[in-house]
Amino acid sequence: MSGVAAGLRVLDFTWYGVGPITTKYLADNGAEVVKIESMARPDGLRLASPWKDGVAGVNRSQLFANYNSSKKSITIDMSTEPGRKIARALVPHFDIVADSFTAGTMDEWGFGYEQLSADDPSLIQLSTCMQGQTGPHSRYPGFGNQMASISGFYYSGYSEKEIAPPQGPYTDFIAPKFACFALLCAIDHRRRTGEGQFIDLSQYEAALHFLAPAVTDYFATGTVLRPEGNRSRRYSPHGAYRCADEGAEERWIAIAVQNDAEWQSLLRILGSWPGPEELALHCDRLDRFVELDEYVQDRIGNLVALELVAALQSAGVAAYPVQNCLDLRGDENLHEFGFWPWLDQTECGPMPYDGMAYRFDRTPGVLSAAPNIGEHTEEILGEVLGLSSGEIANLVNEGTLF
């Protein structure tokens, strides 16, 4: 096995978004990440669209596949005593145990850190839930949409009266970076000291790092961050502007004019500013953002988005089309970065994946397909615990491995 994380073994109880995206970083780089699922309680994303060929099925969810590339899956029914016994026997063979259940779940199963590390002080365990393992809201259940709302990202939109939250469970894509970084810190600490540890990652506390300036400002001055649409405090003009439609499809581009020279370049392309003053100075433009938005919109409404972006960029003005998902699939920059691999899944064939947003020049990671549910039960329990095919078949029949 190659890859920067080769040799690491992760027993992965996580499901849905944050946990699986966290362990995916390790799996895609050669760690052996073994998901514990069961048919009674599969990773919930296995039941969510998009589906291969638009057809639902427990091994056909692209959403699941995308967050679980390069992993293995075994089925153990953790609600049964024999199931927990088997999972417990696996633990000493792994460096890391991870879960993303509501706080308390692992402890109730006898899988809390004190319980698991008693005879293995080098164990690293990550538990991530919405609001952390302790505190009055620790057991509040939910998903990333709620978390994005609680942690301030939904207070977004065109104005206070016209709220429009970011699409999706936004904080699910913030927390994994902090969770994986924390894990890697713990791995380094263990390498140097031999000591394991428990990581309590509150997705709330991690996500707030993306609103840190607003938090510090509020405590210092009482200023409350309010929705302001596409306005920038730094650049003007700044926003999304509608170009000529293509058939039924609206075409928007984003533009950000960063300084006076870029403003002059913009004027050369869009035609002169109609007002009596020049607005040659940045500070004047920041104040007049509403008029500037109108000016830009007025000049580009009939232009072709791609042509205008090319003209603006060659004049040194930051601009890009507001890309829809089809545009993304055709974006040459993402293709050049190797971002759109298709991987063969054993049950449903080629599946489109998102690639890595990073590239190691010397030791690149290599994605492999996500597992079917229970695909590796026999392999892992055979190799790690030495169970025979017959023993495994019996455990399947009695419902322990299901």
Add this chain to the structure above:
Amino acid sequence: MEDPRTAPRGGPLASYRVLDLTDDRGAMCGKMFADAGADVVKIEHPNGCPTRRIPPFLDGIPGRDRGLYHLTYNAGKRSVTLDLERPEARRLFLRLVETSDFLVESFSVGYFDSLGLDYESLSRSNPRLIYLTITPFGDRGPAARYKSTDIISWASGGMMYLSGIPGRPPLQMSLPQAGLHAGAEAAVAGMLAHLERERSSEGQRVVIDTQACVVWTMLSESPYPLLHGDVLRRSGVKSGGQRVSRTLVYPCNDGHVMFLLTGGAYSHSAEQIVEWMEEEGAAPDWIKAVDFSTWSPEKFSTDLSDEFVRLVGECEDVVTDFFSRFSRQEIYRVALERGLMIAPVATVEDIAVDEQLAAREYFQTAWNEALDRELTYVGPFAKLSAAPLARVASAPQLGQDNEVVLGEELGLRSEELQYLYATSVI
């Protein structure tokens, strides 16, 4: 009492040094290393890093130590000034590279190379160096040298198209943060490369693609055209994705709450809301008879019957009326008591007084010398039991560590430092 500026800050990465040459396209990387206790040295132009000039400023007063972005994302770092366009500065920089474990830069693609500070050159000074390059569009595609800012990244990565109200412009995030995603991704990738370095003793170059980081903020929406033949669109306060559209953000009497009416395995919240309405005398008889257990999430993609669509709309109208009686915190209180998946659309004010964060002693304070004032910061992003993250420390003043880093560590004499300062090298 120990001087907090020189006392060891602790943290799991305390034995590593990071050279931070980022602007807002990557400052989060060094911030995460600093939170983990690493010695993060910002290498700034003598005029100051661009992050110091990002508005808003504390009290609305501009100044290179007053920008909120600088105060928060440069917190815990040190500052050394070097004008890297000057050969004397580059010589000193190479000596710093020799003693560093990581370098992170987010200059326009090609700029750092043009100074002769490309990976190959730096790895000759330090073969163990992990060299993190943060780019807006990757380093190889046709837009690699395009100009970019935060909103450009949101547009290029597809998230913007899906955010906002139909008929209105697509929306960026509330605060600029595509660069935070890229910086955080760089921190993870840097530590991943470090895992391998401990085996091979070799560093390497790592490229981070901000556009791809933004794609990763979507709920795997990009394959819909390939798999379902759909191009998803922005849906404002409605939930996207399913064919039967539902309200996601409801007004209440002092703002908004987030709630998605659903059933099946998640019917608990809907059933409990009806029960709560009943207690308040606000539940019409017909809603008590609705069987939410049949409203599985899939039903919203498959059942397009007029009857179902109308019923969903009528239920949402009742919920809207009901929520309008309460404040967002009153609704959240009930949600917490009953385990309902309803959340306040929180403002930063709600967050500042949140009892959960208070119980976990989340927020931290640090004294800022330049401002002669204590500031409050977001707390540790994780609780590590054996090697806790470092306590927050203030952002550095411009060049405040020149004497320690260049003088004491590199051994420059006072005369040399004076000369470098007088000639604007530092």
